[in-house]
Amino acid sequence: MQNSNVEIVTLSEPVTTWQSKVDDIEEPFSMIYDADEWGNPPLAQMNRFDTRMVLNEADRLMECNGRLSALDVGTGPGRIAMKLAQRDGARVTALDATRGYLELVAKTAQRIRLDPDSLTLVEAPIEEFTYEEGLGGPYDLITAIFGVLNHVENWQETLQAFYDNLNPGGSFVSSIYGTNEARVYRMRSNNELPYKPSLVQTRVDGGIRLGEGEEVLPAKFPSIREFRQALEEIGFEVEVIQGFLDFAACFPSETTDENIAEYKALIQAECPDLFERIESLQDPRVILIEVVEFEREYALEPNNLGDFAYVGFVARKRKL
Numbered sequence: 001m002q003n004s005n006v007e008i009v010t011l012s013e014p015v016t017t018w019q020s021k022v023d024d025i026e027e028p029f030s031m032i033y034d035a036d037e038w039g040n041p042p043l044a045q046m047n048r049f050d051t052r053m054v055l056n057e058a059d060r061l062m063e064c065n066g067r068l069s070a071l072d073v074g075t076g077p078g079r080i081a082m083k084l085a086q087r088d089g090a091r092v093t094a095l096d097a098t099r100g101y102l103e104l105v106a107k108t109a110q111r112i113r114l115d116p117d118s119l120t121l122v123e124a125p126i127e128e129f130t131y132e133e134g135l136g137g138p139y140d141l142i143t144a145i146f147g148v149l150n151h152v153e154n155w156q157e158t159l160q161a162f163y164d165n166l167n168p169g170g171s172f173v174s175s176i177y178g179t180n181e182a183r184v185y186r187m188r189s190n191n192e193l194p195y196k197p198s199l200v201q202t203r204v205d206g207g208i209r210l211g212e213g214e215e216v217l218p219a220k221f222p223s224i225r226e227f228r229q230a231l232e233e234i235g236f237e238v239e240v241i242q243g244f245l246d247f248a249a250c251f252p253s254e255t256t257d258e259n260i261a262e263y264k265a266l267i268q269a270e271c272p273d274l275f276e277r278i279e280s281l282q283d284p285r286v287i288l289i290e291v292v293e294f295e296r297e298y299a300l301e302p303n304n305l306g307d308f309a310y311v312g313f314v315a316r317k318r319k320l
């Protein structure tokens with residue numbers, strides 16, 4: 001346990017119009033991010049499982065190699081990077097295009113007395129990252145969790161750079177937004193939800209709107225098939241594809257009796273098996289957990305992933 005600061009290495013400000021637009025919207029959001037995301041029950045549930053997806057892979061790599069060098073891209077408040085950095089013997093580079101997030105990570109790292117040698121913070125849009133020596137690469141693990149790559153204009157080139165900068169046998173773990181046809185986005189745009197769901201984003205041309213704001217955060221929405229194909233064409237072996245938040249994404253943001261009754265009615269109409277499991281439950285938190293547990297039972301079935309709000313991938317680079 002240490003007490004000195006984790007430094008932020010600034011490599012590049014946003015360069016393209018797209019990158020500047022993302023940064024302009026993300027910067028103020030970074031100030032409220034922790035309170036907003038952690039107070040959102042379905043996202044907090046998802047974060048249990050996406051973190052587990054990363055840590056399972058990290059532990060496997062550590063067992064094979066006896067070390068872990070990781071790059072966490074779009075680290076945001078650093079929840080994944082810090083979990084990795086707390087693994088004995090891990091060295092983590094956490095990158096984000098938005099300064100505010102890195103300052104938040106530095107503060108948290110100090111608060112939890114993280115060994116500063118285990119974490120390097122880099123400010124740069126990933127497209128401008130040079131993968132130069134001294135920043136931990138080549139890596140055993142690269143992560144980009146929670147829609148990061150949706151906000152990268154040239155995500156295919158970025159995937160190629162990840163592949164090139166992974167050690168043989170290394171892994172890439174990511175989660176991206178589900179497509180416009182995923183249940184919560186589809187129902188929202190068809191005005192089929194009689195209340196506001198917990199997931200704040202709405203889809204518009206060219207990106208997403210967060211909350212009630214009018215500004216459009218630039219984003220692309222590759223389908224599961226497109227993303228998988230891009231990984232495979234580069235040379236990755238795709239080991240796992242899993243969904244996060246199907247009906248759970250439709251959980252009401254305000255859990256009034258009326259909204260919970262509407263939520264149950266929606267589930268009754270769409271999925272009688274799930275309805276049977278929640279029909280008699282009263283406590284909204286217990287209902288949500290039951291829904292999430294139910295969804296885990298089909299979250300790995302390739303034909304059932306289209307309705308999930310987020311989709312996770314574990315892909316590996318072959319050993320030499």
Ligand SMILES: C[S@@+](CC[C@H](N)C(=O)[O-])C[C@H]1O[C@@H](n2cnc3c(N)ncnc32)[C@H](O)[C@@H]1O
Pocket residue numbers: 019022026073074075076077078079080095096097098101124125126127144145146147148151152153
């Ligand atoms: C939804 S947050 C995800 C945060 C974190 N990975 C997590 O799981 O909690 C998306 C993050 O991607 C970052 N980001 C967006 N575009 C980026 C880019 N081109 N390069 C690096 N980071 C980017 C944003 O600043 C933001 O922190």
